[in-house]
Amino acid sequence: MVNYLVTLRTDAALLIVAHGSTVNADSSAPTLAHAAEIRRREIFADVECAFWKEEPSLRDAVFLFDPESIREVCVVPNFISEGYFSQTVVPRELELYGRITKRSNGQIWRYCEPVGNHPIMTDLLLRRAQEIAPGVPKNEATLLIVAHGTDLNENSAVAAKREAEKIRSLGKYSAVLNVYMEEPPLVSEWRKLTKTRNVVVVPFFISDGLHSYEDIPVLLGIVVAAGGGCGQPGSALPATAAPGEIFRHNPYRVDNRSIFYAPSIGTDAGFADIILEQALNAKS
Amino acid sequence: MADPVEKLLETVCNDSRSFCVGEILVRKTSTGGFALSHRDDKATDQLKIFRSAEDAIDIAKHDDAGNYRPLKTAPKLRHGWRLDLETLEDLRRALDYFYPGRLAMFAAWKSDKLQITPLRETLERQSGMYRAAARISDSQINDVVADFCRSNGGCLRTILWKRDAEEVIASTKLPKEKFDPAYDQMMASKPPGSPTPATAPIPATIPLLCQEACNLLIAECRKVMKGE
Ligand code: SF4
Secondary structure (H helix, E strand, O other): OHHHHHHHHHHEEEEEEEOOOOOOOOOOHHHHHHHHHHHHOOOOOEEEEEEOOOOOEHHHHOOOOOOOOOOEEEEEEOOOOOEHHHHHHHHHHHOOOOOEEEOOOOOEEEEOOOHHHOOHHHHHHHHHHHHHOOOOOHHHEEEEEEEOOOOOOEOHHHHHHHHHHHHHHOOOOOEEEEEEOOOOOEHHHHHHHOOOOEEEEEEOOOOOOHHHHHHHHHHHOOEOOOOOOOOOOOOOEOOOOOOOHHHHOOOEEEOOEEEEEOOOHHHOOOHHHHHHHHHHHHHO | OOOHHHHHHHHHHHHOOEEEEOOEEEEEOOOOOEEEEEHHHOOOOOOEEEOOOOHHHHHHHEOOOOOEOOOOOOOOOOOOEEEEEOOHHHHHHHHHHHOOOHHHHHHHHHOOOOOOOOHHHHHHHOOHHHHHHHHOOHHHHHHHHHHHHOOOOOOOOEEOOOOOOOOOOOOOOOOHHHHOOOOOHHHHHOOOOOOOOOOOOOOEEEOOEEOOOOHHHHHHHHHHHHOO
8 A cells, every 4th residue: 555655646646627617706616625635645746626617627637747757647526426527528628538548648547436426425424414413313303415406417316315325224314315406305395305303404516606505595494585585583694694604503493493504515625535535446 | 846837937936036927926035935916016015915825716716896707817816915925836836726727838838748729629529508609600709709818808818729720810800919928918908008117127927828718718609609
């Protein structure tokens, strides 16, 4: 293992690829933070990021690593699931042909599994749920894993379902449900779907943004939609509150129940470990 | 281990006490560190001081009006800050947060390793919702590129790509300097009569190269085709 890491340090680089956004200022933040953390650990000679919608672009990424010193590049898609971007856009833009691509300059590019596929994801979801609702007995709580649903490009709904099943099988929570913003089971129906007094909600997204800051809170009823005025005293923030503020007022009391609302799972520092794991898995 | 980007920065730093990258002025300090600021803030004292390369992420994120900057090479870098850094590695990292990937592209270009992709090839490669962009006509490209990529208000990069495999210029409506890596695009970005006198000495400048059309330009081409 030690030799293996030494090899990585001297001539291997890590490229984390993510979607990025032209409208959401926080979309790339977790990816940049995970890259900085991995860089700090000095496992790779170089650690860079590239984005479909931000800079450096996926096309830039081909030229980010000096072929004289970097002989191998591990590409890890920071995506919650396999889908259009990880299967079509990223390989096309990076000129990858399968799991291993040898460039004309001799550089080997290894295309790794997306972070969402890694088994540690289940542990991260459990940890986040625990952190957001400390002291809440799990057998009196329902855990909701929220994904987008009906997104033509990604299979995040399938991934959320898989994670919910895995956590359910552990028998810790009274119930574990995968719910979606745009298809049944709908997050907005949580009152009917859940029976416990405590409801712990973890958005299954790679970054925070409009969905986690506003859309899901509105669907849960912990804030009211913009323009709709404020909710009951002590139960809701105005939808105009600063991004991130929404995560700082747990629990929300709605209909005599307590909702604990977490930031998107992709902001968890543990993602750095998953990214590394995926890169190391591809090497072995 | 000094890779090409570090070597490049080292050379620039050894050659001059100050240099520019896009809207940023980099000054070497007497203690061997670096002080970065907006070029417009050169003579301003009351700047908010930052000390970590990672601070560049937030400085670069929004413009003066608080709007998100999806294109970091757009000439909208916010004012009023100074970033003090100790090492060359910090400088490299910070500049990479301000202008992601640009130093590496410049290093690759200098060593003849940067591949340039014509716009038509980029357009043809698109799938999904961007496929429609490929239907854009040559004259529409001429207009869209002139409007979207112009250094004055659009983007400070130097365009290296051609319109198509026939090597036709990206837009005849842009000044020829837009395609010249030796030209400081900030000069073109200043409206006439701006406070920076044309006769002022121009510090060494690292150009921000555009070797292939960005996603935003492709989205703009698509908008034209969709009549949006
Ligand atoms: S295509 Fe290049 S020059 Fe034009 S806006 Fe995009 S990055 Fe700037």
